[in-house]
Amino acid sequence: MEIKNQNKKHTEEFKKRRSDYNKSYYEKTKCSLICYHKRAIEINARKKINKYKCECGSFIRKASKTPHLNSKKHKKYIESKKNIQQI
Numbered sequence: 641m642e643i644k645n646q647n648k649k650h651t652e653e654f655k656k657r658r659s660d661y662n663k664s665y666y667e668k669t670k671c672s673l674i675c676y677h678k679r680a681i682e683i684n685a686r687k688k689i690n691k692y693k694c695e696c697g698s699f700i701r702k703a704s705k706t707p708h709l710n711s712k713k714h715k716k717y718i719e720s721k722k723n724i725q726q727i
């Protein structure tokens with residue numbers, strides 16, 4: 641009976657150690673996930689800084705402003721705006 645109890649105690653300790661190990665592994669993984677998430681948010685924020693919303697509703701980069709002003713979508717918007725003003 642005593643031996644059995646000791647074995648049980650042993651097993652429980654082993655289980656506890658295992659779960660502790662799993663927990664720390666989980667914490668590590670969680671941290672790296674959060675770090676990854678943070679980085680993704682930072683990158684997105686930087687992208688947003690470089691982009692701005694045009695009056696036609698599309699997001700464009702400052703560098704591609706001129707080609708966008710000549711794009712079909714933008715011209716269509718300008719045309720429709722003109723039409724509305726004429727009415």
Ligand SMILES: [Zn+2]
Nearest residue numbers: 694695696714
């Ligand atoms: Zn536009």
